[in-house]
Amino acid sequence: MATIQVGCDLTYSVTSSTSFLFNVAAARTAHQNISEETLRLNPDIRYESSCLGTEDNQVYRLTVEPCDLQLQYRATVDLRPEIYDTSGIVETGYSQLPNEILPYLNPSRYCESDRLTHFALRMFGNAEPGFSRVTAICDWIHGNLDYQAGSTGASTSACDVLIQRVGVCRDYAHLAIALSRALCIPARYISGYAVALQPPDFHGFFEAYLRSRWYLFDATRMAPVEGFVRIGTGRDAADASFATIIGAATLTYMAVWAEQTAPNQITNQPVQQSAVSTTN
The missing domain is CATH 2.60.40.2250 (Immunoglobulin-like)
Incomplete structure (x- = not known):
């Protein structure tokens, strides 16, 4: 703890x-x-x-x-958080997915997975199914996008980010979610606080549903996933914005900010070594 x-x-x-x-x-x-x-x-x-x-x-x-x-x-x-060895974490076949998980396979406002199926299959179709495939998606996004504050706006979608190759945390999460859904892996957006995030801010990451459990991922690699404190959950950032303003x-x-009171419990290493789950 x-x-x-x-x-x-x-x-x-x-x-x-x-x-x-x-x-x-x-x-x-x-x-x-x-x-x-x-x-x-x-x-x-x-x-x-x-x-x-x-x-x-x-x-x-x-x-x-x-x-x-x-x-x-x-x-x-x-x-x-529950920590698991990444080996053996496989994908769940469509017919075995619980009904409440199915909506997280659908395209959403910022995650146009239906438009990215061909790209996802070409890039990740031969990757080892399961935790390894989602990790491969994160690796590719981290290696091919530039993180740049202010580079995107409220209307920027996953497809926009794929073309522009630049974005912020929510954009990295949206693209990872869209590519996962395109491969029939349920995925959803998480907003939260993140220990060791620099500069400190609200952070956007995501979860993928594998082997009957949601696992945390962060394609930005800017903070350790075991130090994520969940705020909101949704199909994409439209469901979990920190402020909605009418007026x-x-x-x-x-x-x-997010600061651990026992500094040795969470490593500041952002590279994900284990499978981390904070919800069933």
């Missing part, structure tokens, strides 16, 4: 009546226990806490009038 302190500070300049949906809270799962948690807003505005979507992402919903809105979120997370508001300040 590793104990991790996570948090974020967000400030918005709000110029007209605006509704916010914040998805910044660490998820509560069998592998992720929240021992302490606080949310503070300035001005002190009433908000609603609820769970949305099929994965029950916890969100904070509020509406504010013109002001400088400040959000402070803090949590202490006891993380208990007129500009982000003027953001700070995000």
Whole structure:
């Protein structure tokens, strides 16, 4: 078990009546226990806490009038990832996939897997099926894309990234998800906090469903997967954005962090050596 302190500070300049949906809270799962948690807003505005979507992402919903809105979120997370040897982790045949997993094979807004089938088969069709094939996808993305902050925007999809060969963490995850789905491997997007991520930020990674379990992957190789603290889960980033804004508001300040309180429990080595799962 590793104990991790996570948090974020967000400030918005709000110029007209605006509704916010914040998805910044660490998820509560069998592998992720929240021992302490606080949310503070300035001005002190009433908000609603609820769970949305099929994965029950916890969100904070509020509406504010013109002001400088400040959000402070803090949590202490006891993380208990399950670590497996990568050998023997095979793919699950379509006929054996549970019904609730099937939607993660479908194309989605940012992951046009139906348009990438030919490319995926040509590049990875002969790779060893299972954990090794998903790793090969991550290896290729890491080796063929340039990570560049600000290089993509809210409309950038997996196909765009494949053509441009540049992106940020969510783009790396979207392309990996699309290629996995094109090979009939269920995959989904995860937003979260990441220990040892530089520069610190919200991070986008993904999970692939193999041998009846979801396993974590990060094609950016910027942080160790055993130090990921899950926030939101979805088909792609549209389901797990840290902030959805309806109105007129500009982000003027953001700070995000994830720090382990026992430094020796999680290595800072981003190269994935084991299969890591934090959900069933």
